[in-house]
Amino acid sequence: MILDLDIGNTLSKWRLKDRTTSEIRSRGAVWTREQWRPGADIPDLDVITAIRISNVARSEVLEQTVSLLKRRVATIHVARSRREALGVINGYEEPGRLGVDRWLVSLAGYQLTGGCMVVDCGSAITVDTVLPGGAHLGGYILPGLRLMKESLQLGTRKVAIDPDVEPGAVPGPGRNTIDAVNHGVYLAAISAINRIYSETCDGENIALPLLLTGGDARVVSRGIEPPHAVWPDMVYAGLEALFPLTVAERAGRLAGAPVLPEPASLERIRAGLAFTSLL
């Protein structure tokens, strides 16, 4: 069995994958700031023969996790951002500084599409672009929905951001604090993503496939105008691509890869952008 770990700033996600059949056997998550309890939080280590890790939390979290696991498991792969991997050339001036979760979703996206934009909606919202040919452009980092909401300190901490609007509709003005914050934060996130997508496609002269991942991907998806797909397991898919262990992975088949809709035409994307800049 393979244990895959995706340690984010909020949640540490894990899943168990069968090494022979490539099936996902179980999955779970614990809060990153809390101590891991082997046995209670992590699945039975005796069945695990390899571990693959993506970590963007404090390095102590990773060190603790690895020291806990390495007495029990032979193979531990820890992903790092590099200058180049799997045909993707890291766009950062200092490649090692790119968050490894961003690097992994860029690799997975490129493997699936041959060039795309990836939006990871977690503690932070990150947007990364890889062009056909493999050039990663760098990207954008903005606070995630929860961070934006909590930074206001208006007592809406416990309220989930889930504006009750139809897909494609813009949330209207709130008539109470919860709705005002909810709608404001949501609009900030989706407006930024829609704009970044159009500007990037316009600037690079290409209608890019668009992929969403992360804990808030489904709710953000409702406000994203261009055709796109949600791929919850994208960080894990990057780990599969970088450290292939099963037959399916070695053949380049990434778990949970979605079917991508045809992107809108570049003319249409540009028309939307021209309309926005008139306002």
Ligand SMILES: Nc1ncnc2c1ncn2[C@@H]1O[C@H](COP(=O)(O)OP(=O)(O)O)[C@@H](O)[C@H]1O
């Ligand atoms: N059950 C849940 N528990 C906690 N956060 C959730 C849950 N479902 C969705 N979320 C949202 O997902 C975000 C965490 O997403 P995730 O991609 O796991 O972040 P990270 O990788 O930064 O830890 C939270 O900030 C929250 O807005």
Ligand SMILES: CC(C)(COP(=O)(O)O)[C@@H](O)C(=O)NCCC(=O)O
């Ligand atoms: C931007 C991030 C905080 C996003 O982390 P997440 O929201 O997934 O927990 C993470 O990718 C990170 O720490 N990056 C290093 C800085 C950079 O990518 O430039």
Ligand SMILES: [K+]
């Ligand atoms: K993120």
